[in-house]
Amino acid sequence: MNSAINATNATMAPVATPYFFYGLATLAIVSAFLVITRRNVVHSALALIVTLLSVAGLYLMLYAPFVAGVQIIVYAGGVMVLFLFVIMLVNIDRSYKEKRFSGLWPIGLAAASALFTLFLFAFIKGRALFPDRMMLLPESSNTQQIAGLLYGDAGKMGQYTFAFEIASLLLLVAILAAVVMTKKRA
Amino acid sequence: MPDFVTSYLGSTLTPGEAGNQFWALVYVFVIFAGVSLAVMSMNWLERKALAHFQIRLGPMRTGPHGLLQPIADAIKLLLKEDIIPAGADRFVFWVAPLIGLLAAFTVYTVIPFGPSQAVSDMNIGILFMLGVSSLGVLGVVVAGWASNSNYPLIGALRSSAQMVSYEVAMGLAVVSAILMTSLNETGTGTLSMIGIVRAQQEQGVWFIFKFFPLGLIAFIVFAIAMVAETNRAPFDMAEAESELTAGYHTEYSGLRWSLFMLAEYAAMISVSSIAVTLWLGGWMRPFSRLLRGSAWDLIFSLFPAVTFMGLAAVAFVGVVRMPRRSDFKVQKIGLAVFGWLLGFIALMLLIIAIAGRSNGAAIPSTVNQSIGYIYWFLLKVAVFMYLFIWYRATWPRYRFDQLMRVGWKVLLPISLTVLVATAIVGILLS
Numbered sequence A: 001m002n003s004a005i006n007a008t009n010a011t012m013a014p015v016a017t018p019y020f021f022y023g024l025a026t027l028a029i030v031s032a033f034l035v036i037t038r039r040n041v042v043h044s045a046l047a048l049i050v051t052l053l054s055v056a057g058l059y060l061m062l063y064a065p066f067v068a069g070v071q072i073i074v075y076a077g078g079v080m081v082l083f084l085f086v087i088m089l090v091n092i093d094r095s096y097k098e099k100r101f102s103g104l105w106p107i108g109l110a111a112a113s114a115l116f117t118l119f120l121f122a123f124i125k126g127r128a129l130f131p132d133r134m135m136l137l138p139e140s141s142n143t144q145q146i147a148g149l150l151y152g153d154a155g156k157m158g159q160y161t162f163a164f165e166i167a168s169l170l171l172l173v174a175i176l177a178a179v180v181m182t183k184k185r186a
Numbered sequence B: 001m002p003d004f005v006t007s008y009l010g011s012t013l014t015p016g017e018a019g020n021q022f023w024a025l026v027y028v029f030v031i032f033a034g035v036s037l038a039v040m041s042m043n044w045l046e047r048k049a050l051a052h053f054q055i056r057l058g059p060m061r062t063g064p065h066g067l068l069q070p071i072a073d074a075i076k077l078l079l080k081e082d083i084i085p086a087g088a089d090r091f092v093f094w095v096a097p098l099i100g101l102l103a104a105f106t107v108y109t110v111i112p113f114g115p116s117q118a119v120s121d122m123n124i125g126i127l128f129m130l131g132v133s134s135l136g137v138l139g140v141v142v143a144g145w146a147s148n149s150n151y152p153l154i155g156a157l158r159s160s161a162q163m164v165s166y167e168v169a170m171g172l173a174v175v176s177a178i179l180m181t182s183l184n185e186t187g188t189g190t191l192s193m194i195g196i197v198r199a200q201q202e203q204g205v206w207f208i209f210k211f212f213p214l215g216l217i218a219f220i221v222f223a224i225a226m227v228a229e230t231n232r233a234p235f236d237m238a239e240a241e242s243e244l245t246a247g248y249h250t251e252y253s254g255l256r257w258s259l260f261m262l263a264e265y266a267a268m269i270s271v272s273s274i275a276v277t278l279w280l281g282g283w284m285r286p287f288s289r290l291l292r293g294s295a296w297d298l299i300f301s302l303f304p305a306v307t308f309m310g311l312a313a314v315a316f317v318g319v320v321r322m323p324r325r326s327d328f329k330v331q332k333i334g335l336a337v338f339g340w341l342l343g344f345i346a347l348m349l350l351i352i353a354i355a356g357r358s359n360g361a362a363i364p365s366t367v368n369q370s371i372g373y374i375y376w377f378l379l380k381v382a383v384f385m386y387l388f389i390w391y392r393a394t395w396p397r398y399r400f401d402q403l404m405r406v407g408w409k410v411l412l413p414i415s416l417t418v419l420v421a422t423a424i425v426g427i428l429l430s
Helices: A003-010 A018-037 A041-061 A065-087 A092-097 A105-125 A139-151 A161-182 B002-009 B021-053 B069-079 B090-109 B125-134 B136-146 B150-181 B193-203 B214-229 B254-279 B294-301 B303-321 B326-355 B365-394 B400-429
Strands: none
Touching: A018 A041, A041 A065, A041 B090, A041 B136, A065 A139, A065 B125, A065 B136, A065 B150, A139 A161, B021 B069, B021 B090, B021 B254, B021 B365, B069 B254, B090 B125, B090 B136, B090 B254, B125 B136, B125 B150, B125 B193, B125 B254, B136 B150, B136 B254, B150 B193, B150 B214, B150 B254, B150 B400, B193 B254, B214 B254, B214 B400, B254 B365, B294 B303, B294 B365, B303 B326, B303 B365, B326 B365
8 A cells, every 4th residue: 555655765865965065055155145235235134045055955964953953043044133123223225435445354354365375274184084975864853863962862961961051151141141241220 | 557556545654654756746636725725715715714703704705605705815816916016125025925825834744644654754843843834934034025025024023022922932842842752661752644543642641741740831922922922812913903004914915915824824723733642642532541452443433424414414504594585596506516426425434434333345444444543634724724813713812922921930940840850750760
């Protein structure tokens, strides 16, 4: 009875083909370029959302759906809404007249090309460290694996439990600071 | 091809799990058509129900009891002039309704109408739903800004503040439900929508009744937050007509405006589906543990047919009560045809329920089961949709500072407490 389904199941190829990577990477780069070149800040913000979403797509392609989901919720859903909230109140006509790039662009260019050289160097020299093909991890256990690393598995402390707790403490301090700063002084 | 179809009807996998792209596509089309139809009928039901709440009749002229009103509205909206204000940002104005619509419809890929009746069962199901539906607010915000007008801008600001605030309480309520899925032998929970319903099946209790009253409180927090998330009354500050004309979509007309409405109603259905999946046992029929056995199974499998028979009976009562004048003849015939159509569906469902009981019958018994799953899921969602109308008719609109106070100072502490209490009780009992 299930033969037709099983037949398709057996020949199922991984969905994440290189074309997905090229498409998403191009989208991310082009929209990131638009973020800094558009004169209208709201257009820049929208382009930034596209960048964040295509990076989420890249995570999905790497069989890391949990990271992709968190990327969408935190950055595309939360942070960008707050960005837009602030940007909408800015007078756009004035920002058109302002000078766009401060004189720091040679330094920025130098930093960016240094980083690029570093990546290139790591890629060429350390080629042996990269796996020659993609590992096919089961998508269904990704969230559970992350939980194991962060919170520990079967009574043992996880690999990153300490770092994770420190980071959460820092975030808690930041939240408290925000609340204290907005509190009205009597 | 028929073999292919029957093999799929007997399947216990979602198209996504089976890697069957064709069936996934069929599901996507069926869901898209179904949601659009549901939005149209919801539009009719809302106008009718609101009218009856206010002792009016509501739409009566377009078809019997205004049944063709949604179609007439759709044609009107399609033919209306599409106005873009002179000062608007044309590209953003054009793209804003599409953002909302895409966000509202994308989440339907993970909604489980049954154990195998979903486009795909993602490992991060609920996370995906919350994330993508939170993108809908971008459409609202951007629409308000692009209109380049005061009322839409204020509406968009209110809406973004409101949605960001209520997302926090909503997320914490959801986490406490997800925490309950981990109360099994392995101690590992799940984010998958199908997995969440299966966890309720294994534990033999809907999460709304789990650790009474913790599950119930979390559910109530979610039920309040979801009304605020969808910008519905009494939290419809973003489109408060007495203050802001129509809020963020004041400048929109015709097709674009209808896209906003479509997105709003689709989002209402999808948040209701989250509530049903997390707390009300998803596709499970009520009392699946208490009243079991083949006799009870048969009785519960007759429910879909009985429902349609009831609707047909209502239609026929309408035919009988129609005024006996010659100018009502067409309406009378139309309503009778509609009633016969409902009756025919009831008959089909009855045949499937009776004939599909045993394995090896002409109709596989899985068809019968699937109808049951989809029926119970949709019934629960329909209750929520009616509640949305009921809220709108009952409660006056909140003031904006009251709304913020409820979100941050009432719902957030409650959902945090419930989360901590659920964790403690879960550890103590396991």
